[in-house]
Amino acid sequence: MVHRKRAVLLAFFFSIVLTTGCSPFVENNTIEEIAPVTFWYVSSGGEGKLKISTLVPPLVKEKKRLLTLQVELVKQGIKQFNLINYRELKAGQTRMLLISEELAKQGVISLINTLLTDPELSQRLYLAVVRGNFEDYIRNQLNAQPSLDYFLYAMLKHYEKHYQGEMTIVNLHQFMKKLYSRFSDPILPVFKANKSSFTYEGTAFFRNDKLAATIKTMDDQLFQLFDNDYYVKILAMPALSVTIGRVRSTVHMELDANYSSLSIKIDLSGRIEEYRGEKNILYPEEVANLTNEIKSYLEKNTKALFKKMQQEKVDPLQVGNLSLHPFAKPLKKEEWSRYWQQMKINVDYQLHLQPLINIKK
Amino acid sequence: MFWKKGKRGNNDRKDKPQNATQTAVTLDGLRQFLANMEDAEIIQRQTKTGQKITLVYIRTLIDQERLNESVMEPLTHCSHDTIHECIATSRLTNITTVAEAKKQLVQGSILLNDLSQNKWWAVHLENPLSRGIESSATETIIYGARDSFSEQIEKNITLIRRRLPITALKTEKFTIGSLSQTTVVLMYIEGLTNPDHISNARSKLSAIDFDQFLDSSEVAFFMEDHIHSIFPQFQETDRPDACAYSLGLGKLIFLVDNTPYALIAPITFFNLFQSPEDYFLRWIVASFFRCIRYLSFVLAVTLIPLYVALTTHHYQMIPLEIISVLLESRSKLPFTPFWEAFLMLMTLEVIKEASLRMPTKSGQTLGVIGGIVIGQATVAAGFASKVLIVLVGISAIASFLVPNYEVTKSSTLIQFFFLVLSAILGVFGIALGGIAVLAHLNGLTSLKQPYFAPVTPFYRKDWIDLFIRGPLLWMKTRPEYVSPLQKWRSNRRR
Numbered sequence: 001m002v003h004r005k006r007a008v009l010l011a012f013f014f015s016i017v018l019t020t021g022c023s024p025f026v027e028n029n030t031i032e033e034i035a036p037v038t039f040w041y042v043s044s045g046g047e048g049k050l051k052i053s054t055l056v057p058p059l060v061k062e063k064k065r066l067l068t069l070q071v072e073l074v075k076q077g078i079k080q081f082n083l084i085n086y087r088e089l090k091a092g093q094t095r096m097l098l099i100s101e102e103l104a105k106q107g108v109i110s111l112i113n114t115l116l117t118d119p120e121l122s123q124r125l126y127l128a129v130v131r132g133n134f135e136d137y138i139r140n141q142l143n144a145q146p147s148l149d150y151f152l153y154a155m156l157k158h159y160e161k162h163y164q165g166e167m168t169i170v171n172l173h174q175f176m177k178k179l180y181s182r183f184s185d186p187i188l189p190v191f192k193a194n195k196s197s198f199t200y201e202g203t204a205f206f207r208n209d210k211l212a213a214t215i216k217t218m219d220d221q222l223f224q225l226f227d228n229d230y231y232v233k234i235l236a237m238p239a240l241s242v243t244i245g246r247v248r249s250t251v252h253m254e255l256d257a258n259y260s261s262l263s264i265k266i267d268l269s270g271r272i273e274e275y276r277g278e279k280n281i282l283y284p285e286e287v288a289n290l291t292n293e294i295k296s297y298l299e300k301n302t303k304a305l306f307k308k309m310q311q312e313k314v315d316p317l318q319v320g321n322l323s324l325h326p327f328a329k330p331l332k333k334e335e336w337s338r339y340w341q342q343m344k345i346n347v348d349y350q351l352h353l354q355p356l357i358n359i360k361k
Numbered sequence: 362m363f364w365k366k367g368k369r370g371n372n373d374r375k376d377k378p379q380n381a382t383q384t385a386v387t388l389d390g391l392r393q394f395l396a397n398m399e400d401a402e403i404i405q406r407q408t409k410t411g412q413k414i415t416l417v418y419i420r421t422l423i424d425q426e427r428l429n430e431s432v433m434e435p436l437t438h439c440s441h442d443t444i445h446e447c448i449a450t451s452r453l454t455n456i457t458t459v460a461e462a463k464k465q466l467v468q469g470s471i472l473l474n475d476l477s478q479n480k481w482w483a484v485h486l487e488n489p490l491s492r493g494i495e496s497s498a499t500e501t502i503i504y505g506a507r508d509s510f511s512e513q514i515e516k517n518i519t520l521i522r523r524r525l526p527i528t529a530l531k532t533e534k535f536t537i538g539s540l541s542q543t544t545v546v547l548m549y550i551e552g553l554t555n556p557d558h559i560s561n562a563r564s565k566l567s568a569i570d571f572d573q574f575l576d577s578s579e580v581a582f583f584m585e586d587h588i589h590s591i592f593p594q595f596q597e598t599d600r601p602d603a604c605a606y607s608l609g610l611g612k613l614i615f616l617v618d619n620t621p622y623a624l625i626a627p628i629t630f631f632n633l634f635q636s637p638e639d640y641f642l643r644w645i646v647a648s649f650f651r652c653i654r655y656l657s658f659v660l661a662v663t664l665i666p667l668y669v670a671l672t673t674h675h676y677q678m679i680p681l682e683i684i685s686v687l688l689e690s691r692s693k694l695p696f697t698p699f700w701e702a703f704l705m706l707m708t709l710e711v712i713k714e715a716s717l718r719m720p721t722k723s724g725q726t727l728g729v730i731g732g733i734v735i736g737q738a739t740v741a742a743g744f745a746s747k748v749l750i751v752l753v754g755i756s757a758i759a760s761f762l763v764p765n766y767e768v769t770k771s772s773t774l775i776q777f778f779f780l781v782l783s784a785i786l787g788v789f790g791i792a793l794g795g796i797a798v799l800a801h802l803n804g805l806t807s808l809k810q811p812y813f814a815p816v817t818p819f820y821r822k823d824w825i826d827l828f829i830r831g832p833l834l835w836m837k838t839r840p841e842y843v844s845p846l847q848k849w850r851s852n853r854r855r
């Protein structure tokens with residue numbers, strides 16, 4: 001009886017193992033025999049083809065080279081890379097996928113789906129759109145920065161952690177979640193590359209899986225306050241000769257019953273860190289005037305940002321979620337898109353700014 | 362059939378000397394037994410009254426000074442007629458049979474022949490050949506008592522009795538080993554220790570049939586419920602405070618003569634991670650260090666197998682910051698991670714074993730050569746990676762954090778078992794190995810009490826002294842797995 005119980009228990013444990021999908025056939029992943037790729041750069045190769053590039057050997061202090069292949073399928077590219085490199089390229093450590101702007105405009109759904117269904121790939125894979133010639137940048141930097149791939153990853157990781165409020169950082173899981181949600185459109189950071197530099201440009205709005213628009217500078221900073229981090233370390237407004245630092249926002253959006261207008265109330269706190277204008281901000285009246293100017297400026301820019309989103313038919317802030325009510329049938333995506341484009345936007349800022357200087361009374 | 366006959370024949374032979382020893386003591390009979398024993402002495406002395414007395418003893422077993430003081434002097438100046446009147450010692454016993462005479466002789470007694478009454482007397486004058494009370498060599502602590510057991514069982518009993526001066530503390534004597542005639546003393550507190558454990562221990566001790574016992578661990582091997590397990594089911598300690606504490610919880614102590622290590626039972630796996638010092642430190646501090654001990658055990662067992670699993674199968678699980686270090690250090694090595702780790706661990710075990718067996722000073726030199734020279738040279742020669750050397754070092758130090766030496770040794774075996782599994786199946790193999798070890802621990806018993814208690818079976822109240830050492834004020838009950846007769850440790854129950 002005891003033996004039978006043991007047999008049943010053993011069978012039970014083994015069936016648990018089998019149901020987890022663990023494959024009994026293991027691959028050779030011995031670390032010194034493989035080259036764990038850290039990033040892929042995918043661009044349009046013309047005639048429906050893809051151009052895939054990566055840096056090999058990754059992560060080791062050996063002379064590196066940029067491998068580029070023109071292929072029909074992503075996996076075909078990965079396979080062909082192995083044939084031209086002495087170490088097998090493995091995708092399990094891929095941390096970044098950089099997509100060229102042209103390809104992003106054509107649509108990235110097939111690329112995203114391929115990555116999503118790959119069990120080797122982590123969902124914490126950073127996605128970014130690159131404007132310009134990234135390959136040129138890599139080739140040019142090969143000698144100057146041997147660990148370029150690692151530094152790129154470290155930069156993205158740094159700004160993702162603790163919501164640094166400097167740039168938009170999106171991973172595969174976040175992109176996928178927004179892509180497959182009814183009332184949201186995905187976003188990605190945009191970097192500009194040329195021979196000597198790789199700079200953050202702003203945020204790209206996607207309509208479904210296609211890049212629709214890109215916002216930069218002030219718009220991008222406002223976007224960080226509305227959605228991404230609700231925090232901006234430095235909000236510079238050159239038009240008003242003022243810089244506000246440590247800006248935190250509390251955003252409250254309200255949709256009216258017939259989806260004709262959207263009221264946005266933003267509580268903004270921060271401190272004036274720099275002022276190079278005409279006003280003497282040692283006097284409270286002048287500070288009040290400056291605050292009013294900042295308020296008008298922000299309201300104007302916010303309205304413009306929302307207008308842009310409406311024109312491009314994108315809803316990255318997921319305003320559509322406000323239309324959801326308990327026990328009510330949700331709107332169809334097309335219906336919401338129609339309402340969204342014609343919606344009146346009311347913006348109201350409440351500023352709580354610290355002048356950080358002794359004010360004369 | 363022949364085997365049965367043979368067995369019966371053996372028993373017959375066993376009975377013969379037994380009958381022979383029942384015969385009365387005679388000097389000739391004793392001479393016969395003591396033939397070819399250079400250290401056996403038979404001498405004659407005359408008392409003041411002119412009475413001749415024969416003294417028979419084994420020189421190497423008795424205390425010569427006490428012989429002169431307690432026996433020779435009183436006898437030569439004695440004017441009484443009988444020996445028991447001349448020698449004023451409490452340890453004077455009358456013996457009648459040869460068996461008794463032999464037993465007394467080998468235990469360090471002097472046999473005296475009173476010709477006037479035709480009687481034989483034995484005076485116990487055993488040579489107290491023993492080292493002094495020293496501090497424990499295996500369970501060192503900073504705070505707390507410094508004394509530890511020695512090879513003399515009487516002294517060891519005294520050390521415990523001084524800590525528990527109550528009449529309920531009982532000592533039962535057993536003699537085991539047909540050659541060694543080893544004395545084993547079973548200690549327990551009557552009215553507190555569960556009688557089932559006592560009778561179980563008695564029956565196990567009585568059932569022992571072997572020729573010699575030179576250490577308490579050998580006695581434990583004969584009493585263990587699972588002889589093939591790598592985990593000790595009796596806790597060995599040379600600390601009297603640990604023994605007294607265990608007795609107070611309702612456990613049994615087995616003291617074995619000629620060994621400084623006492624056995625404690627029933628125990629659990631978790632008792633082996635507890636140090637007497639845990640109860641002398643502040644409870645939060647003690648809990649922290651106890652947790653570190655558990656963590657160290659897990660580290661010692663899994664760190665190297667994890668290295669092998671990750672570098673052989675799961676490169677995806679390694680953080681990017683570490684993978685570049687690993688790639689660098691492993692890129693030009695001739696061995697696979699498994700063989701690299703296996704060879705380094707074997708080398709470490711060789712060094713550990715050699716430094717234990719060597720004299721102290723040579724052992725230190727060996728440690729330096731093994732640790733620094735070989736470690737450094739292995740990396741320089743390109744046989745092992747720097748990362749592995751660091752991990753082997755951490756793992757080796759972590760394995761020594763467990764207060765029980767036997768668990769330290771067991772952890773090495775588990776480490777090798779996990780190492781093989783990790784090389785074949787990766788982290789999944791380590792998980793399977795972990796399940797196997799846990800299942801084995803769950804099935805073990807110590808004096809028929811569950812070894813993995815209070816985790817399984819679950820005893821909620823005992824968790825206060827498990828992974829953490831709770832405040833002593835809160836430890837109001839004795840451990841449930843011991844099933845003591847008195848549950849409460851305090852007189853006033855709240």
